[in-house]
Amino acid sequence: MRLVLATICVLPLALPAARAADWPQFRGGAALGHVPAARLPVAWSNEQHLAWRTAIPGSGWSQPVVAGGRIYVTTAVSGGNDRPKNSTSGVMDFSTLGRPSLPKNALEWRVLCLDPTNGRVLWSKTVAQEKPTFGKHASNTYATETPCATADTIYAFFGATGTLVALDRDGGERWRREFGPQKTTNQFGTGSSPTLHDGRLLLQLYNEEAATLFCLDAATGKDLWKADRAKGTSWATPVVWTNAGTVEVLAAGDKSLIAYGLADGLERWRLEDIDTSFACSVVADAAGVYFGTSSPGSKSPAAAIAPGHLGDLTPPKGTKQTPAIPWSRTKSGAGMPSPVVVGDLLFFFGNTVTCLDKRTGAEKFRKRLPGGTTCVGSPLVIGDRIYLVNEKGTTLVLRAGDAYQLLGESTIGPGDEVFWATPAVAGNALLIRSSDALYCIRE
Numbered sequence: 001m002r003l004v005l006a007t008i009c010v011l012p013l014a015l016p017a018a019r020a021a022d023w024p025q026f027r028g029g030a031a032l033g034h035v036p037a038a039r040l041p042v043a044w045s046n047e048q049h050l051a052w053r054t055a056i057p058g059s060g061w062s063q064p065v066v067a068g069g070r071i072y073v074t075t076a077v078s079g080g081n082d083r084p085k086n087s088t089s090g091v092m093d094f095s096t097l098g099r100p101s102l103p104k105n106a107l108e109w110r111v112l113c114l115d116p117t118n119g120r121v122l123w124s125k126t127v128a129q130e131k132p133t134f135g136k137h138a139s140n141t142y143a144t145e146t147p148c149a150t151a152d153t154i155y156a157f158f159g160a161t162g163t164l165v166a167l168d169r170d171g172g173e174r175w176r177r178e179f180g181p182q183k184t185t186n187q188f189g190t191g192s193s194p195t196l197h198d199g200r201l202l203l204q205l206y207n208e209e210a211a212t213l214f215c216l217d218a219a220t221g222k223d224l225w226k227a228d229r230a231k232g233t234s235w236a237t238p239v240v241w242t243n244a245g246t247v248e249v250l251a252a253g254d255k256s257l258i259a260y261g262l263a264d265g266l267e268r269w270r271l272e273d274i275d276t277s278f279a280c281s282v283v284a285d286a287a288g289v290y291f292g293t294s295s296p297g298s299k300s301p302a303a304a305i306a307p308g309h310l311g312d313l314t315p316p317k318g319t320k321q322t323p324a325i326p327w328s329r330t331k332s333g334a335g336m337p338s339p340v341v342v343g344d345l346l347f348f349f350g351n352t353v354t355c356l357d358k359r360t361g362a363e364k365f366r367k368r369l370p371g372g373t374t375c376v377g378s379p380l381v382i383g384d385r386i387y388l389v390n391e392k393g394t395t396l397v398l399r400a401g402d403a404y405q406l407l408g409e410s411t412i413g414p415g416d417e418v419f420w421a422t423p424a425v426a427g428n429a430l431l432i433r434s435s436d437a438l439y440c441i442r443e
Helices: 087-091
Strands: 050-055 065-067 070-077 107-114 121-130 153-158 163-168 173-178 195-197 200-206 211-217 223-228 239-243 246-252 257-261 267-271 283-285 288-292 302-305 340-342 345-349 352-357 363-368 380-382 385-389 394-399 406-411 424-426 429-433 437-441
Touching: 065 424, 070 153, 107 153, 107 163, 121 153, 121 163, 195 239, 200 246, 211 246, 239 283, 283 340, 380 424
Parallel strands: none
Antiparallel strands: 050 437, 065 070, 070 107, 107 121, 153 163, 163 173, 195 200, 200 211, 211 223, 239 246, 246 257, 257 267, 283 288, 288 302, 340 345, 345 352, 352 363, 380 385, 385 394, 394 406, 424 429, 429 437
């Protein structure tokens, strides 16, 4: 059985443009975890450079997003003990496998708006209130999907209820869609976030009952197109990539990766025979698409896909390399953090960091992270540095080079919180979410 959980989405041309200080969706948008520039302190703690800490009710692994001078986070509130378990007491405890956590009472799914200057909650909007149909893993939450935002609209999706809602900057509802609760493998819970691009909202609903990629008009919520594939759970978030001049949507599903044309939803290429589903998302740049995924019992595959190819790109049996697949390897795939590309280097994370040459797949180094502590949230790249938050609340700063170099470690929190959410950058502030609160780090 596969235990895969995700903390697991440029801005529309037809909608207000992003500001430099915005972080509008999962991994920040088309930059896929890259921040052009940010002035962050070298080290911090609970006593130094912690600008504010705001308690967040309920629980959620969604990333905070920033747009129009406001922070938005989602959460699911039960009224009881909402705190998800860490890797040791959750993921690594096989007694939790196949025993989903299902609350007895109705939950409230909320969107919160915060002031970035002081962390004050400006408003809280309940968008759904009901008892979940399906359970989740003890380490997951009922609000793992990251919202998208522009200066005047917030798009929040909750897979547990299938609710997608568009709110204005004051919390007023613009439109909503109800897709129904998403049944996942072993009731591990959901995690795929929506992606916003060129006035279109992409929603990947890959579950045990159906698998459909929706492309919606962001202004109205109406279908522009949808693409179906074989059912099977995936926690990946769609990625937009330009392939030989055509804008494509990369949708990573159960055992396959398929690219669709953004304009019409027609399939352009596919890669089959991946031996597991996707807990993390893919990464792409002008030179190609790169992925690595892993689950217990899988071969932990990783591969690159070159641009300019169409059709079925699956290599023939016994073949690993083709013109479309420059390299493919096993025992390399990521766990839950999505990978990042820096120059010609590709990085995967978990309780180790693995660096590959993105052109050849050759391993540059593999190193266990300090203390062997697991990282679940996806990394950020700021200049030549990689920022990664482990589940204990320690931010590791690594040199983004072909040799392992740890530049710093900084820890926040009281010591008993769990940190699985992907951090975000807003201007010169680092936003880190825990099981209990949202922290703001700045000089």
